[in-house]
Amino acid sequence: MADVINSLSDRLLFGIPKKGRLHEHCLSLLSGADINFHRHNRLDIALVQNLPIALVFLPAADIPKYVADGNVDLGMTGQDMILESQVGDKIEQLLELGFGKxxxxxxxxxxxxxxxxxxxxxxxxxxxxxxxxxxxxxxxxxxxxxxxxxxxxxxxxxxxxxxxxxxxxxxxxxxxxxxxxxxxxxxxxxxxxxxxxxxxxQAILFRHKNPSNPSLVSKITSRIRGVVAAQKYVLLNYNIHRNSLNEATKITPGRQAPTVSPLEKDGWVEVQSMVCKDNVAEIMDKLEEIGAKDILIFKINNCRV
Incomplete structure (x- = not known):
């Protein structure tokens, strides 16, 4: 225990719900963001192995106060807990996490x-x-x-x-x-x-207004944002005749624009596009109706969007 405490001085402290409805979701999010740690039994502090971070496991209702007071730099908990704690002027909300709704x-x-x-x-x-x-x-x-x-x-x-x-x-x-x-x-x-x-x-990621390591906070936020986006989208891949390409890209516009690559078969192209996971079945139906072939879905584990 003493070794762990002594290792905290140069680490960013990240408050995580220690149990309850948000706990498992938060752990899954950390795993997806490649934040690797081992938590010893009955110990509420865990050192991250691949980043200078220490996870501090706290009651979800207490995390807003710890972040607001600067005891930890970063936290995840429910928006209801933040509103109840009345610390909105002392923290900065970074990202809605899409669970715990x-x-x-x-x-x-x-x-x-x-x-x-x-x-x-x-x-x-x-x-x-x-x-x-x-x-x-x-x-x-x-x-x-x-x-x-x-x-x-x-x-x-x-x-x-x-x-x-x-x-x-x-x-x-x-x-x-x-x-x-x-x-x-x-x-x-x-x-x-x-x-x-x-x-x-819903669950959110938030930080103290003056964290000890702002660049590391930005890196963690970017990673977690990628995991959250990956949970909302899938990668859709299909082949379509160029005559129907304009209609197809209206169905699958992507986040910025679809990727279009020519095929050896004359007049045909391959299209890749990120689409919302909730609408994917309907999108596939529409593509099939206009002549799309070889329609494939790929799971996205992480991304930067």
Missing amino acids: CKLEVQVPIKSNIKKVEDLVGKRIVTSFVVLAGDYFEELDKKYLSDDQIKEGKKTKIEYVSGSVEAACALGLADGIVDLVESGETMRAAGLQSIATVCNS
């Missing part, structure tokens, strides 16, 4: 008489996001309560719990909750429904 939503029991968010004004809310929930309901209180009612303490009450937020209504602790929703399965299983969205969130 969810919504912070106001939820109430399906069987309750509360059908819209205004019905919760002046009632009890339980959440682990007291800052975001507090700001949200403060605006509703101003809109739906008089100044006298607010002075009399009739405004919405926000109470903090660290876990099992969805059980608060069933236990009689709250009239509604504010909690993260991904698929909605947990919400529905608890007999809850969403009536309003406080904010949308």
Whole structure:
């Protein structure tokens, strides 16, 4: 342990969620960016083997404060954690990572008489996001309560719990909750429904405004941006007669422009283009309809775009 601590002085510190919904995604992203490390059991610091970086494994909710205070240079966590930590003026958001997408939503029991968010004004809310929930309901209180009612303490009450937020209504602790929703399965299983969205969130890469090694931060950002782009796109390769090339390139314009190479067969060309992975089946159908042949898909592991 002492050897690891002594090795940190000349390394860029990178905060990574130590567990939870973002942890495995972040590790996969680091692997794709060729950031190689070995983490010893029960040790929350890991030295990167091929770059002067030390990974610091932290609770996801704490990473924004560590980066904002300059304890670590770079971090990955959810946008909801950054908003809740109120450190937006002390950090710089670098890149949306495309995973961990969810919504912070106001939820109430399906069987309750509360059908819209205004019905919760002046009632009890339980959440682990007291800052975001507090700001949200403060605006509703101003809109739906008089100044006298607010002075009399009739405004919405926000109470903090660290876990099992969805059980608060069933236990009689709250009239509604504010909690993260991904698929909605947990919400529905608890007999809850969403009536309003406080904010949308996904995992992001962000840095301290004055990191210890800005050039290394730029290198890491570029690598991770390449991995994120590679997850969104595939490389499409096909042959097409030159008479149909103009129509084909409208279907596959690429990010900048497609690569077109002549074939030995008279009048035919080969086309390569990056296309969105979500639309690839429809794109292949359209190409086939205009006479494209030998349509192939290649996975992209990393790229620079």
